[in-house]
Amino acid sequence: MTLISAALLLFLVMDPLGNIPLFLTALKNVDPARRLKVIIRELFIALLVMLIFLFSGQAFLSALHISEPALTATGGVILFLIALKMIFPQDNSSHKATEEEPFIVPLAIPYIAGPSTLATLILIMNGEPERWLEWLAALLAAWAVSGVILMSAGPLAKILRNRGLIAIERLMGMILVAIAIQMLMDGIAKFITQISLGA
Secondary structure, eight states: OOHHHHHHHHHHHHOHHHHHHHHHHHTTTSOHHHHHHHHHHHHHHHHHHHHHHHHHHHHHHHHHTOOHHHHHHHHHHHHHHHHHHHHSOOOOTTOOOOSSOOBSBTIIIIIISOHHHHHHHHHHHHHOGGGHHHHHHHHHHHHHHHHHHHHTHHHHHHHHHHHHHHHHHHHHHHHHHHHHHHHHHHHHHHHHHHHHHHO
């Protein structure tokens, strides 16, 4: 995996365009003058959480004795399920605006640093930990682009409207399906190779 492909993967999993309606709903009761400050604060909180998982996830997996082929295959399955939700979006009417200003939940976690993003970070780092600087750069790039999109949530929602956002999210989901299938195939191939060498 290259730096660019890792950044693209993280961007797709973060799904900032799909999160625009959720952000607008969560910030509905926040003073418009404070919304940008709240989004920036939540972005940095999410970045901190993602950095922790990027650099400590490998130790967690080692403690659980999870093999690399198993992790790769599992990552493929997880990404495939995420992609299905992007292609077939569910009704978000259950997401209601909070009366108080949101703090950490739900904007930073799980909208930005969700379980799927954290699992992807662990997967990337576990594959080639010696390339941690590249993975850090990929995370920062994906986070920065996602941040720009989320800070422009209001204007983007007016330009693209609901149908436009759904169409783009489905396109991103289709790309993610291909990545997920490739990861699943890689995990199975690594497992078969390990069995062959063991035999």
